[in-house]
Amino acid sequence: KQEVTQIPAALSVPEGENLVLNCSFTDSAIYNLQWFRQDPGKGLTSLLLIQSSQREQTSGRLNASLDKSSGRSTLYIAASQPGDSATYLCAVIDSWGKLQFGAGTQVVVTP
């Protein structure tokens, strides 16, 4: 059974520092991987989708890498801002399109 883990569970950084968020999964037979952001009491906002054939995906200050063989994905957020404070979730996608989520990393960026 696929297990998705995100470490650390919580992270606090000063404004301007780069954020590094980790996601690991036990079964490398994933179809794709998606990163989300969730603000308190809100829904999920999609940040990036990495296809299984890709190693990396970038959008603005965000960069996500994927290493299927080692079961890891990393989300980098450059030059963090207080508005980046949120919970970040990764989810692996199987061939049916079903998502399996990690528990998330709660990020606080202090001014």
Added chain:
Amino acid sequence: DAGITQSPRYKITETGRQVTLMCHQTWSHSYMFWYRQDLGHGLRLIYYSAAADITDKGEVPDGYVVSRSKTENFPLTLESATRSQTSVYFCASSDSSGGTQYFGPGTRLLVL
């Protein structure tokens, strides 16, 4: 551009009552999903649908029923609500099986 909407946004009900949560998307996406989010369990898939009239169970389907007679709608029914079904419910849609999933704003359900 409404995207994906859910109704109601908040619902309080009593054990044993039937409750239906609505999900509507304007993109004509083929795939639709229902998840629940709980402290300690995270987000878990309840049911999904690959197209109208095609549905299948996810990780936690017990006590729930879905239907999909139209591509744009995917209602979730709790046939006889229990306290353990108190949760936040999210609907999502995607244009392909492995494509980006877009989530609705959620429905907060409290079962007393």
